[in-house]
Amino acid sequence: MKVTVVKNVLDANERIANDNRGLFDRKKIYVINLMSSPGAGKTSLVEKTILALKDRYRIAVIEGDIQDTCDADRVSALGIPAVQINTGGACHIDGNMIRDALPALNLDEIDLLITENVGNLVCPAEFKIGENAKVMILSTPEGADKPAKYPLMFQESSVLILNKMDLLPYVDFDLERAKRTALSLNRDLKIFEVSCRNDEGLEGWYSWLAGQIEAFRNS
Numbered sequence: 001m002k003v004t005v006v007k008n009v010l011d012a013n014e015r016i017a018n019d020n021r022g023l024f025d026r027k028k029i030y031v032i033n034l035m036s037s038p039g040a041g042k043t044s045l046v047e048k049t050i051l052a053l054k055d056r057y058r059i060a061v062i063e064g065d066i067q068d069t070c071d072a073d074r075v076s077a078l079g080i081p082a083v084q085i086n087t088g089g090a091c092h093i094d095g096n097m098i099r100d101a102l103p104a105l106n107l108d109e110i111d112l113l114i115t116e117n118v119g120n121l122v123c124p125a126e127f128k129i130g131e132n133a134k135v136m137i138l139s140t141p142e143g144a145d146k147p148a149k150y151p152l153m154f155q156e157s158s159v160l161i162l163n164k165m166d167l168l169p170y171v172d173f174d175l176e177r178a179k180r181t182a183l184s185l186n187r188d189l190k191i192f193e194v195s196c197r198n199d200e201g202l203e204g205w206y207s208w209l210a211g212q213i214e215a216f217r218n219s
Contacts, residue, residue, distance in 0.1 A: 016094075016096050016130075017095035019130070020098055020099055027107045027110070028111070030112050031131040033093075033117060033135065034114060034135050035120075035124040036137035036138065037139075038120075039139070040139040040163060041139055041196050042137055043075075044163075044196040045196055048202055049209065052202070054079075057111040059113075060110045060113050065087070066091075067088070072084040081110075085098075091123045091124075092117060092127050095129050095130060098130060112209075121153050122150060125150075133159065134156050134159075135157060135159040136153055137160075138160060140163070140164045140167050143172070144175070154182045158188075158190060159191075160191045163194055165193050165195045166195040166198050192204050
């Protein structure tokens with residue numbers, strides 16, 4: 001019975017996510033689903049990405065947290081439309097939550113929609129929201145064992161951002177092991193080594209994202 005219930009939930013979410021994807025396609029909105037554990041640097045990456053690309057693309061953000069609006073407030077301070085989803089006890093954002101949040105945005109004035117998922121390395125990977133790409137962040141203080149422990153997150157993502165590279169000399173993080181394990185799970189995974197504190201490696205991320213947006217708009 002439990003397996004059937006879970007399958008029904010995922011199937012229902014898949015249908016809603018596909019509807020969201022159809023809407024985004026019609027509006028030519030490129031959507032990323034940004035995932036990580038708490039404290040890995042999602043909001044910092046969102047802020048850096050906004051500052052780097054806001055003169056080229058119209059950006060909006062949907063923030064997912066169990067409660068509070070602190071991350072949405074940070075985004076709004078940059079002059080970017082931001083919608084807060086408070087999930088209560090839910091550990092992820094799903095397609096229905098995104099659908100309910102969209103009326104608060106003017107979809108005709110968005111080129112890039114960034115969804116910052118709830119901090120969690122398990123559930124967000126299972127639930128599509130209508131995104132073009134899942135992007136996950138792994139920070140160096142978390143340890144190189146995370147790809148082995150949470151394989152679905154790495155299998156489902158298009159991009160792995162290794163953040164807090166400025167801390168690499170001070171933490172026990174085997175960089176080559178992390179990359180090797182991640183690529184063994186997903187050989188197409190695009191990996192960027194960055195630091196949101198000192199901007200190391202971020203140009204590569206910006207270039208990749210801009211290229212994806214342009215290819216999507218021209219498709």
